[in-house]
Amino acid sequence: MEERYDPQKVELKWQKYWAERNIFKTEQDSSKKKFYCLEMFPYPSGKIHMGHVRNYAIGDVIARYKRMRGFNVIHPMGWDAFGMPAENAAIKEGIHPAKWTYENIAYMKKQLDRMGLSYDWDREVTTCSPDYYKWNQWFFLKMYEKGLAYRKSSFVNWCPSCMTVLANEQVIDSGCWRCDTAVIKKELEQWFFRITHYAEDLLNACDELKGWPEKVVLMQKNWIGKSEGLEADFKVAEMDARIRIFTTRADTLFGATFVCLAPTHPLSEKLAADKEALKKVKERYGKEDEKIGLFTGRYAVNPANDEKIPIYIANFVLMEYGTGAIMSVPAHDQRDFEFAKKYELPIKIVIMPENSELQTSNFELNAAFEDEGILVDSSSYSRLRSDVARIEIAKHIEKKGLGKRVINYKLRDWGISRQRYWGTPIPIIYCEKCGVVPVPEQELPVILPEDVKFTGTGSSPLADSEKFVNTSCPKCNGKARRETDTMDTFVDSSWYFIAYCFDNGKIDFNSQLSTLNSQLGYWMPVDQYIGGVEHAVLHLLYSRFFTRVIKDLGIINPSEPFTNLLTQGMVCKETLKCPEHGWLLPEDVKDEKCVKCGKAVERGRVEKMSKSKKNVIDPDHLINKYGADTSRLFSLFAAPPERDLEWSDQGVEGAHRFLNRIWGIVYKNRNALCVTRNELKNKNSLRITDYASCLPRKTHQTIKRVTNDIEREYHFNTAIAALMELVNDLSSFDPKTQDDWKAFRFSAETLLLLLSPFSPHISEELWESMGNKKSILEQKWPSWDENIAKEEEIELVIQINGKVKAKIMIPAGLSDDEVRKKALNEPKTQEIIGKKALKKVFIVKGKLVNIVI
RNA sequence: GCGGGUGUGGCGAAAUGGUAUACGCGUCAGGUUUAGGACCUGAUGAGAGAAAUCUCGUGCGGGUUCAAAUCCCGCCAUCCGCACCA
Numbered sequence: 007m008e009e010r011y012d013p014q015k016v017e018l019k020w021q022k023y024w025a026e027r028n029i030f031k032t033e034q035d036s037s038k039k040k041f042y043c044l045e046m047f048p049y050p051s052g053k054i055h056m057g058h059v060r061n062y063a064i065g066d067v068i069a070r071y072k073r074m075r076g077f078n079v080i081h082p083m084g085w086d087a088f089g090m091p092a093e094n095a096a097i098k099e100g101i102h103p104a105k106w107t108y109e110n111i112a113y114m115k116k117q118l119d120r121m122g123l124s125y126d127w128d129r130e131v132t133t134c135s136p137d138y139y140k141w142n143q144w145f146f147l148k149m150y151e152k153g154l155a156y157r158k159s160s161f162v163n164w165c166p167s168c169m170t171v172l173a174n175e176q177v178i179d180s181g182c183w184r185c186d187t188a189v190i191k192k193e194l195e196q197w198f199f200r201i202t203h204y205a206e207d208l209l210n211a212c213d214e215l216k217g218w219p220e221k222v223v224l225m226q227k228n229w230i231g232k233s234e235g236l237e238a239d240f241k242v243a244e245m246d247a248r249i250r251i252f253t254t255r256a257d258t259l260f261g262a263t264f265v266c267l268a269p270t271h272p273l274s275e276k277l278a279a280d281k282e283a284l285k286k287v288k289e290r291y292g293k294e295d296e297k298i299g300l301f302t303g304r305y306a307v308n309p310a311n312d313e314k315i316p317i318y319i320a321n322f323v324l325m326e327y328g329t330g331a332i333m334s335v336p337a338h339d340q341r342d343f344e345f346a347k348k349y350e351l352p353i354k355i356v357i358m359p360e361n362s363e364l365q366t367s368n369f370e371l372n373a374a375f376e377d378e379g380i381l382v383d384s385s386s387y388s389r390l391r392s393d394v395a396r397i398e399i400a401k402h403i404e405k406k407g408l409g410k411r412v413i414n415y416k417l418r419d420w421g422i423s424r425q426r427y428w429g430t431p432i433p434i435i436y437c438e439k440c441g442v443v444p445v446p447e448q449e450l451p452v453i454l455p456e457d458v459k460f461t462g463t464g465s466s467p468l469a470d471s472e473k474f475v476n477t478s479c480p481k482c483n484g485k486a487r488r489e490t491d492t493m494d495t496f497v498d499s500s501w502y503f504i505a506y507c508f509d510n511g512k513i514d515f516n517s518q519l520s521t522l523n524s525q526l527g528y529w530m531p532v533d534q535y536i537g538g539v540e541h542a543v544l545h546l547l548y549s550r551f552f553t554r555v556i557k558d559l560g561i562i563n564p565s566e567p568f569t570n571l572l573t574q575g576m577v578c579k580e581t582l583k584c585p586e587h588g589w590l591l592p593e594d595v596k597d598e599k600c601v602k603c604g605k606a607v608e609r610g611r612v613e614k615m616s617k618s619k620k621n622v623i624d625p626d627h628l629i630n631k632y633g634a635d636t637s638r639l640f641s642l643f644a645a646p647p648e649r650d651l652e653w654s655d656q657g658v659e660g661a662h663r664f665l666n667r668i669w670g671i672v673y674k675n676r677n678a679l680c681v682t683r684n685e686l687k688n689k690n691s692l693r694i695t696d697y698a699s700c701l702p703r704k705t706h707q708t709i710k711r712v713t714n715d716i717e718r719e720y721h722f723n724t725a726i727a728a729l730m731e732l733v734n735d736l737s738s739f740d741p742k743t744q745d746d747w748k749a750f751r752f753s754a755e756t757l758l759l760l761l762s763p764f765s766p767h768i769s770e771e772l773w774e775s776m777g778n779k780k781s782i783l784e785q786k787w788p789s790w791d792e793n794i795a796k797e798e799e800i801e802l803v804i805q806i807n808g809k810v811k812a813k814i815m816i817p818a819g820l821s822d823d824e825v826r827k828k829a830l831n832e833p834k835t836q837e838i839i840g841k842k843a844l845k846k847v848f849i850v851k852g853k854l855v856n857i858v859i
Numbered sequence: 860g861c862g863g864g865u866g867u868g869g870c871g872a873a874a875u876g877g878u879a880u881a882c883g884c885g886u887c888a889g890g891u892u893u894a895g896g897a898c899c900u901g902a903u904g905a906g907a908g909a910a911a912u913c914u915c916g917u918g919c920g921g922g923u924u925c926a927a928a929u930c931c932c933g934c935c936a937u938c939c940g941c942a943c944c945a
Contacts, residue, residue: 054912090905092923099923124911131862166884184918200940220863221864221939221940224862224863224940225863225940225941227860228862228941228942229941231941231944233944233945251945252944252945253945254944254945255945266945278899292943320943321943322943322945323871323943323945324943324944326944327944328944328945329944331945332945333945334945335945339945340943341860341945342945344943414944414945445907458932499941539940543940596945641870643872643882643883644871644883645871645872646872646874649864649865649872650865650938651871652870654870654871654883655869655881655883656870656884656885657871657883657884659884660883660884661883663897663898664883665884666897666898670898704870723871723872723873723882723883724872724873724874724882727872727873727882727883727929728879728881728882729882730883731881731882734882737899746945774923801878803877803878805878805926807925807926808877808924808925808926809926810878812897813878845925846925847925848877848925848926850877850926853877853878854877854926856876856877856925857925858925858926858927
C-alpha cells in the first residue's frame with residue numbers, strides 16, 4: 007500500500023477493474039426487486055459541465071446505494087444527440103453535424119467514465135442514430151393512424167435567429183428558450199401532436215405524482231390551465247352572423263357592455279370597416295403594453311337581455327385561447343375596465359360585495375370588482391350569490407340553445423415541425439395525386455441524408471437535397487415529394503427512458519406489441535429521475551404525454567413514466583466584474599484589482615455557473631487536480647441536492663483533506679488491520695476496554711444516521727457529516743487489546759462501505775488494502791443494531807422555566823420518577839428553586855427536564 | 860398582479876415543538892518543520908466580567924405553548940415560475 011493517496015492512480019485502476027468485469031451490466035431478473043435510477047441524458051455539446059457532475063454524482067450515489075441494498079438496479083446513460091448546435095457548427099466551421107456530434111459523445115463518455123459512474127453502457131442510446139430515430143418515425147405513424155398526429159396551418163412562434171418554429175412551451179418570456187431572441191408570429195403549415203387529447207388525464211394524474219416536488223406539479227397544472235366556463239353566442243345585429251364568446255363568469259353576463267374580437271378572429275376582417283386601423287391593431291397583438299381597440303361599427307345582441315352592445319376588435323384578446331372572442335364586463339374585469347375607460351364605454355355594475363347596501367347608484371368604481379358577491383340588475387337572477395348565478399345563467403343559455411358549458415385548457419397541441427436539418431425526418435410523402443401519404447412502416451427509417459449543403463441562409467438543407475426530396479408515392483407510385491421538416495428534438499427525449507429497457511440497446515417496439523410486460527414491464531416506470539428544474543414543463547410534460555400514447559398502443563402498463571423526481575439545484579459561483587473589462591476570470595484578479603487595468607474589482611453575486619459570466623469550473627481540471635472521488639464528495643456535501651450549491655475552492659480542499667485522512671488512518675494501521683478479522687458482525691460482546699467500546703457504538707450510530715439521511719430525501723450532506731464524525735473518532739482511537747483491534751477493523755470496514763456510494767474508488771482501494779478479496783460493490787449495505795447504537799449514559803438538560811440551567815450525566819433508561827428526582831436533587835436546581843413552590847415538571851425522555859416554578 | 864421557495868455564526872450549512880449553530884470552510888493559538896506548504900492538537904455566535912457566571916441571539920413585529928428557528932397572524936428582503944388565459 008502506498009503511503010500517499012494518489013487519486014489518479016487509484017481511480018483509473020478501479021475504473022479499469024469495473025469495466026473489464028462489465029460489473030454494471032444489468033439483466034432482467036424477476037426474482038429480484040428492480041430499481042430504475044435515471045439521470046437526464048445530456049446534449050453532447052462538447053464537454054460536461056459542473057451541472058452534469060452534480061446531477062450524475064447524485065444519481066450514482068442512489069444507484070450504488072440501492073444496489074448494495076439488494077435491488078436489481080438499472081442505471082443507463084445516453085445522448086440527446088439531435089439539435090441545433092451541431093448544425094450551427096456545420097455552418098460556421100464546416101464540420102458535418104454527425105462528425106461533430108459523435109466526436110463530442112466520445113469525449114464526454116470518457117469524462118463520465120472518469121467520474122466513476124456506474125452505468126450499464128450496453129444500454130446506451132444515441133438519438134441521432136437511425137436505429138433510434140426510426141422509432142420516432144414509428145411513433146409518428148402510429149399517432150397519425152390514431153389521429154394524434156395531424157397537420158394544420160396556424161400562427162406559430164418563429165425564432166428568427168434559429169430560423170425555425172418553436173412550440174408554446176419553448177417560448178420563455180416571449181423569447182426563444184435557446185437563444186433568447188424575440189419570437190415572432192408566422193403562419194405556417196405544421197405537424198402537431200394532439201397532446202390536448204390527454205389534457206384532462208395529464209391534469210388529474212398530477213395529484214398522483216406524490217414523489218414529485220410540489221413546485222413542479224404545480225407548474226404542470228398551471229401549464230395545462232384548465233378553466234370551466236360558458237360559451238355563448240352573441241348575434242350580430244342586422245347580419246347573419248354570430249360571435250361565440252367564452253367566459254368563466256357567466257354570472258356577469260348582464261353586465262356585458264361590449265364584445266371584443268381577437269384581431270385574427272375570422273369575423274374581424276369581415277366586420278372591420280377600416281382595414282388600415284385593423285392592421286394597426288394586429289401589429290400590437292399580444293403585446294403586453296397598452297390595450298388598443300377598434301370599433302367595428304357593428305353591434306351584438308346580449309343573449310341574456312337582448313341589449314345591443316358595440317363590437318370591438320382588441321389587441322389584448324387572444325385567438326389562441328377560448329373562442330378568440332370575449333364579452334366585456336368592465337365593472338368586473340380589470341382589463342375590460344381599462345378598455346372601457348379609454349374608449350368611454352358604459353360600465354354596468356351587476357355584482358355587489360356581500361354585506362354591502364345593494365345600491366349601485368352610490369357605488370363609484372375606480373377599479374373592477376372581480377370578487378364574488380351578490381347579483382344586482384340582472385333580471386330574475388338579482389339577489390343570487392354569484393357562484394349560484396353562474397350555474398343558473400349558464401343553464402339558461404344552454405336551454406335556449408345559445409351556448410353550452412365548456413372546459414377550456416391553456417395547453418395547446420404540440421407543434422413538432424422544425425425547419426432544420428439535424429433532426430428526425432418526418433415520415434410523410436406528398437403525392438400530386440394522393441395528397442398526404444405516410445411512409446409505410448416497413449420502409450422505416452427514413453434516413454437523414456448526410457451529403458447535404460450547409461449554407462446558413464435559412465433554407466433547410468433537406469429541402470435543397472433533390473435526392474432526398476424527390477421520391478415516388480407509396481400508394482400510386484407517381485411523382486411525389488418528401489416532407490422536409492424534421493421533428494422537434496423534444497420528441498427524442500420523450501421516450502428514451504423506455505428505450506433503455508431493451509437489452510443491449512436493441513430497440514424493438516414491434517415485438518413488444520405481442521409480448522407486453524417482458525423487459526419493459528419489468529423495468530418501467532423509472533423509480534428515481536434526477537435532473538434540472540428547467541424541464542419542469544417541457545420535457546417532463548412531453549414524456550408524460552408520450553408514455554400515455556405508448557400505454558394506449560398496448561406496449562407498457564404505467565401511464566406515468568417517473569415515480570419519483572428530484573430536481574437538483576443549480577451549481578453557482580461568485581462572479582467578478584471589472585468596471586471596464588466586464589466579467590473576469592479569477593486569475594484576472596490580483597489583490598481585488600483587475601490585472602488588465604488596475605481598477606477595483608466588484609465581487610458580484612453568486613450566480614449560476616455560465617461561460618459568459620466567467621464563473622465556471624472545468625470538471626477536467628478539477629478531476630485532474632483532486633480526482634473524481636473528491637469532486638463527487640464535495641458536490642454532495644456542500645448542500646442538499648434540491649438546493650443551489652455554492653462553489654467553494656476551499657470546500658473542495660476540505661473534501662480532499664477528508665479522503666486523505668481516511669487514507670492516512672488505514673495506512674498507519676495497515677499491518678494490524680490486515681491480520682485482524684472483523685468479528686464484530688456476529689458478536690456483540692467482545693472484551694473491549696471501556697475506552698474502546700465507544701467505537702462500535704459510534705459506528706452503529708453512523709450506520710443508522712447515514713442510512714436514514716439517504717432514505718430521508720437523499721440528504722447526502724448530513725450523511726457525509728456523519729461519516730466525518732466517525733473518521734474523527736477513528737483517528738483518535740488507539741487500540742490496546744486484540745479485541746480493540748477488532749472493533750477498529752469493524753469501524754474502518756463499515757466506514758468504507760458507507761462511503762462507497764459517494765467516493766467509490768478510494769473505498770474500493772482501501773477495502774482491498776485491508777485484505778478483502780471481493781469488490782466492495784458486492785457487499786451488502788451494513789445494518790445497525792439498536793442495542794449497540796444506544797448510549798449507556800445520556801446528558802440530561804435541566805431547564806427552569808424553559809431556560810437551561812444545568813446539564814448532568816445520568817444512566818439511560820431511567821424512569822420518569824428517577825429522572826425527576828435526579829433533576830430536583832441537583833445542587834444548581836436547589837439553589838435556584840430555593841423555597842419557591844413547584845408548579846409543574848415536564849420530562850422529555852432521554853433528553854430534558856423542564857421545572858416550572 | 861398571482862403562485863412557490865429561501866432568509867440561522869465571518870462563510871457553506873445542521874437542527875421540523877425540547878440543549879440553536881452538528882459537520883465542513885475560514886480565523887486565532889500551540890506543536891512539527893531549516894523555511895514555506897502539508898499535517899496534528901486546541902479555541903472560535905455577540906456583549907459584559909478577573910472569574911464563576913449573566914444577558915442577548917435563527918430577517919422584522921405580534922401570538923399560541925411549560926418550551927418556538929420549527930406552529931399561527933401580520934410585515935420586509937431576496938430568488939424562481941406564471942402572467943392581458945377572459
